[in-house]
Structures are given as structure tokens and as C-alpha cells.
Amino acid sequence: MKETIRVSFDVPIDEHTFIKAACVEAHINFRDLMKDVFHKTVEELKKKRLHDMLAKGFQEAKEGKTRPLTQEDLDNWSKMVDNA
Secondary structure, three states: OOOOOOOOOOOOHHHHHHHHHHHHHHOOOHHHHHHHHHHHHHHHHHHHHHHHHHHHHHHHHHOOOOOOOOHHHHHHHHHHHHOO
16 A cells, blocks of 8 residues: 555635535545545646656657657656656
8 A cells, every 4th residue: 555645735615615515415425536636636747747758858859869769768757757
């Protein structure tokens, strides 16, 4: 199991009340919803980071600043982003 840390932040009371009520109406656990939203956001950020790294790598290779990207490079970058 991965090590965890508690995340805490303040939100306006009307937004908190709205989302809690919406969760009750939809029979969704508030904690599970927040964890799911957090996880999806992390995954989107990882994809964006990988995209940015690839775009930069391809551009630098095209300009002759670096060697062309290999499958090993792509695999390593993907692992690096997944482990970030």
C-alpha cells in the first residue's frame, strides 16, 4: 500500500453545502468523490507533463539539438511521469 498524507483546504461554505447535498441526492460518498476528482486531476497533469516532454524532445531532435528519440527514451519518460 502506498504511503498517504492527509490533504486539507478551505472552501466557501455554500460550495461545500452544495456538493455535500448533491452527493447525498446522488447516493455518492463525499470522500470517494473527492478522492476520485483528485486522482483524475493527477492523471491529467501526468499526461500533460508527458505531452510537454515529448513535444520538447521531438522539437529539439527536429532542430538537431539532440538525437532522435528512441523507444527506450519514450519508455523511460513514461515511467518517470508515472512515478512523479
